[in-house]
Amino acid sequence: MTDPLRITIEEQRQQFPGLLNKTYFNFGGQGTMPNGSLDAIIEAHKYMQKAGPFSIEVNNWIQKQVALTRNAIADELATTADRITLTENVTAGCNIALWGIDWQPGDSILLTDCEHQGIIATIEEIARRFQLKVEVCPILATLNRGNPTEVIKEYLTPQTRLVVLSHLLWNTGQVLPLTEIVTACHSYSQSKQQIQVLVDAAQSVGSLPLDLPESQVDYYAFTGHKWLCGPAGVGGLYISENAFATLNPTFIGWRSIDTDTQGRPQAWKTNGKKFEVATSSFPDYEGLRAAIAIHQQWGDAIARYQKICQLSKYLWSQLQAIDGLICLKDSPPEAGLVSFYIENQDSDRVVRNLEKQGFMLRTLANPYCIRACVHYLTLETEIDNLVTVLKSIV
Structure with missing residues (x-):
């Protein structure tokens, strides 16, 4: 420590x-943002232009630096780099999980009454397209009285496929007992298949100490531009090993796939890269990694x-x-x-x-x-x- x-x-x-x-x-x-992040972003841009932004040297450098950023994020979440998909923000991470599930007509999504409008809109569109049912459970009322886990359990049904919630509620500041909720969802005996849990972690990453594997959460979408003080435009999605096996990619690009010797798509990536698409603002990755390092200098x-x-x-x-x-x-x-x-x-x-x-x-x-x-x-x-x-x- x-x-x-x-x-x-x-x-x-x-x-x-x-x-x-x-x-x-x-x-x-x-x-x-700290000065170290601003400097890292600017220096990365300068280096890329000097060496040639699409040169072999720069492309090799980008791969190494992206790996370092993925490792730094994984360390903050007490997980391994292969479980991390790099995204632009929380909403992008939630969309990867929400659109990647193999929905069947009649499935149900349960969300709390404290979720962000971007996630609500996504869920409503998915429900429309796949003929799903959406239920909302009253977590707001448990801020000072009541047990949020028990409220969620009351709303689970045999049709519930996914529970969507925030770990740290963005409006009231309540911290939900994540591990307890995940255990209740995973152990719900009346469901045809295990109920998964997707977390909007906009307020919790960089704020709460986390051990995502221990929590057994399925999906945990976060950003680096809030409590971690990184640049806007860099976030991520943690996907548990069990959930990874059943989640399908929706947006697809060269970062998602392995190719054969002739450059043709051959197989999906077997780690978090499977859900990444194409070119990103790689200098901003440097900015986030620098911010994380600066926080860790203090504690x-x-x-x-x-x-x-x-x-x-x-x-x-x-x-x-x-x-x-x-x-x-x-x-x-x-x-x-x-x-x-x-x-x-x-x-x-x-x-x-x-x-x-x-x-x-x-x-x-x-x-x-x-x-x-x-x-x-x-x-x-x-x-x-x-x-x-x-x-x-x-």
Whole structure:
């Protein structure tokens, strides 16, 4: 384990220019990139142009660098590189899984009432094309009372083929008990075949400490541009070994296949590359790998998570003490998302007012509230300053 005292937060923050002229609470939307990522991206572009962007030298270099990025991502998820498909974002990863399942008319998809609109739209179109049934279970109501696993179990039927959920809910900040839910789905005895679980991990990768093989989750779609503070346009999909055997590719390209000596398609790749398509912005891969390395300079995933929880609890505790301000969660956060609203105040107007004063937060539509994202990079003084401004608004 890396000693988090090796480099101070103040020293770490000096590597993130986006933190130096604003008070940033929007990591759940997009993280601020470190200088090391920006430099890595620029240097990669320069090298590729100098050596010839489609030369043998550059193509060999790209293969090596992509492998290093895949390994860095796998290390963060406590898995192996062969289980990782590189994508552009969470939605692309979810689409790979959703369109790759061999759907049959009458199959059912169960999702929670806290999912992102991009995933909902995909599921609705799949249901239309393949004559599927879509069920929605009320997870939002379990934020402060109730057991989300039991709610999901109540909605499982013999026709349920896939359960779609978020590990860390993007609207309320609730952390779902993933391993417990996966076990309940996999062990559901009335189903004709094992119920699989697809996770929207937009908020959990780079935020929660993860061991995906231990969780036994089937599909875990994530991005590098939020809590990992990498560039937009690089994400991934973890596919378990069991799920990989049954998932079919939908978009297909030269990265998906092995060829014979005459360059003709011969077989699918036998690892995560099977679901990759063609040319990507490879310099951005360098940017994500550099960001991951910079985080690990400060501490491993557990140390970073503990710091996030400490700071989010500090914010939540102060917000709880403000009359007229309501936190959605009535107990300390389990991660870095703190959602709240001010009575008799329009949340959009509050967020615009905060941004004019240098505080970056955002509003959410359902439930209508304000979300603050607390990173391990956040300072207690920044939290104090935000609370002072919110008190004045109230």
